[in-house]
Amino acid sequence: MSRSTERLRQFFRISGLALHIVVGLTLSGAVFPILRTAGRQACFRWWSRRLLRILRVEIHIHGDPDAIPRGQPALLLANHVSWLDVFVVRSAVECRFVAKSDIRQWPIVGWLVSKQGTVFVERARRRDTARVNASLESALLSGEKMVVFPEGTTTDGSVVKPFHASLLQPVVAVNGWAMPVALRYRYPDGRRNDQAAYTGDLSLWDSAKQIAAQRYLIADVFFLPPEQAVGQHRRDLAASTGRAVAEALSLPPPDKTRGTAADLPDAAP
Numbered sequence: 001m002s003r004s005t006e007r008l009r010q011f012f013r014i015s016g017l018a019l020h021i022v023v024g025l026t027l028s029g030a031v032f033p034i035l036r037t038a039g040r041q042a043c044f045r046w047w048s049r050r051l052l053r054i055l056r057v058e059i060h061i062h063g064d065p066d067a068i069p070r071g072q073p074a075l076l077l078a079n080h081v082s083w084l085d086v087f088v089v090r091s092a093v094e095c096r097f098v099a100k101s102d103i104r105q106w107p108i109v110g111w112l113v114s115k116q117g118t119v120f121v122e123r124a125r126r127r128d129t130a131r132v133n134a135s136l137e138s139a140l141l142s143g144e145k146m147v148v149f150p151e152g153t154t155t156d157g158s159v160v161k162p163f164h165a166s167l168l169q170p171v172v173a174v175n176g177w178a179m180p181v182a183l184r185y186r187y188p189d190g191r192r193n194d195q196a197a198y199t200g201d202l203s204l205w206d207s208a209k210q211i212a213a214q215r216y217l218i219a220d221v222f223f224l225p226p227e228q229a230v231g232q233h234r235r236d237l238a239a240s241t242g243r244a245v246a247e248a249l250s251l252p253p254p255d256k257t258r259g260t261a262a263d264l265p266d267a268a269p
Helices: 003-034 037-054 085-092 101-105 109-114 126-141 166-173 204-212 234-248
Strands: 057-063 074-078 096-100 119-121 145-148 177-186 217-223
Touching: 003 037, 003 109, 003 204, 037 057, 037 085, 057 085, 074 085, 074 126, 074 166, 074 234, 085 096, 085 177, 085 217, 096 101, 096 126, 101 109, 101 119, 119 126, 126 145, 126 166, 166 177, 166 234, 177 234
Parallel strands: 057 217, 074 145, 074 177, 096 119, 096 145
Antiparallel strands: 177 217
């Protein structure tokens, strides 16, 4: 593939992404205020799927995202690789997110995500966890699926970091269900594609250009068997769900010393 072809692809996709962001801003500012919750959810799901199509991100869903009984409190716990994760998960299931307050400061994307009812947490402020947990518990009791990224940061996809337990207390308190969700980005032959990773000093703009330059990305979403939180301590629940995610991705357990990750398998184990 020539460099000029890559740049041309990047140009057209970034242009399409810019136009799609304008559509998102219009929906959030003018249409959302007159829609009910179901209408907003449908709009954001459409917008997420369209964004992924523009960037040629192909979603492969494994497992059953509706395995938790309808109406039961459901908390989804996912590993975190990219800013794309929110849109990948959202394209597959109706849900809301708990995210770091830093995301709210992201240009445009942060504002759009906040309009979808995202609950932001300031991890540096210990007292803020109590506020977030109260909001999270209320949402779970109302029947909403909530998603957290309990690693607390992004990785390049070669490891799963230990899951923090603080945000798991609400699902324990309401005797709900915790569903591990494993995310990975790969090439067609199964090798990990780290071009989607949003880590280190990479800016959001540079990350978007990097993704847009790819011929296409495959995003695997593994919805793993849910665990009932009844009678569990939040630390045990964090440990078991973290191990489940690592196992699904053929990576070392997050609570053990990690070696070099092997290439990821082409299908779910």
